[in-house]
Amino acid sequence: MKVTQHLWFEKDMESAIRFYTSLIPGSSVGWVSAIPADTPSGPAGSVKLAGFTLGDQRYMAIEAGPLDPFNHAFSIIVECETQEEIDRLWDALKEGGSTEQCGWLKDRWGLSWQITPKRLGELMNEPDRAKAKRVTEAMLRMVKFDIAALEAAARG
Known part of the structure; x- marks a missing residue:
């Protein structure tokens, strides 16, 4: 069983995760891709996904327009x-x-x-x-x- 934190970005996800991984030793961006099909969030390619690590923690991220903003709950x-x-x-x-x-x-x-x-x-x-x-x-x-x-x- 694996546990991965997931972050939803309105925009600029790739810049954010590249910035984060540059700051924390032992971090890396594993992959970044765009969803090739149309989605409710937009046309093909407008939704991006990424996998990365910060230190010893695994994360996934999505860039898919506005939903819920980040807050202190995470x-x-x-x-x-x-x-x-x-x-x-x-x-x-x-x-x-x-x-x-x-x-x-x-x-x-x-x-x-x-x-x-x-x-x-x-x-x-x-x-x-x-x-x-x-x-x-x-x-x-x-x-x-x-x-x-x-x-x-x-x-x-």
């Missing part, structure tokens, strides 16, 4: 080891999009991402609940995560 979480990784992904993905609290952003296609440090999960799961509370309070004040500030909050 997001892609990228767990980063370093601040440099967070900064690189954050800066690239926010271009033409918008940023939100707690490491969330929407890219120019409207897809939601959570760019998080691996260290955040470790700090929030500390046995010392006072330390975890300080980290949580610091996290809730952040837009883009700052590992050094989270570590400082953990220290008190």
Whole structure:
């Protein structure tokens, strides 16, 4: 049994997936094709499909005109080891999009991402609940995560 996430793009699907796969190490576009027959979404060739991987996750995508826009009900979480990784992904993905609290952003296609440090999960799961509370309070004040500030909050 295989599980694959599926994304519906109104337009510009191929640009989006090529951009995503360029950002995440170990990612690739497997295939892109156009449906040769007429569909309810348009004439032959107007509907495109693609298969790709982001890291170790499999995705399919379709470009078939407007349906339901992306929203917070689905997001892609990228767990980063370093601040440099967070900064690189954050800066690239926010271009033409918008940023939100707690490491969330929407890219120019409207897809939601959570760019998080691996260290955040470790700090929030500390046995010392006072330390975890300080980290949580610091996290809730952040837009883009700052590992050094989270570590400082953990220290008190």
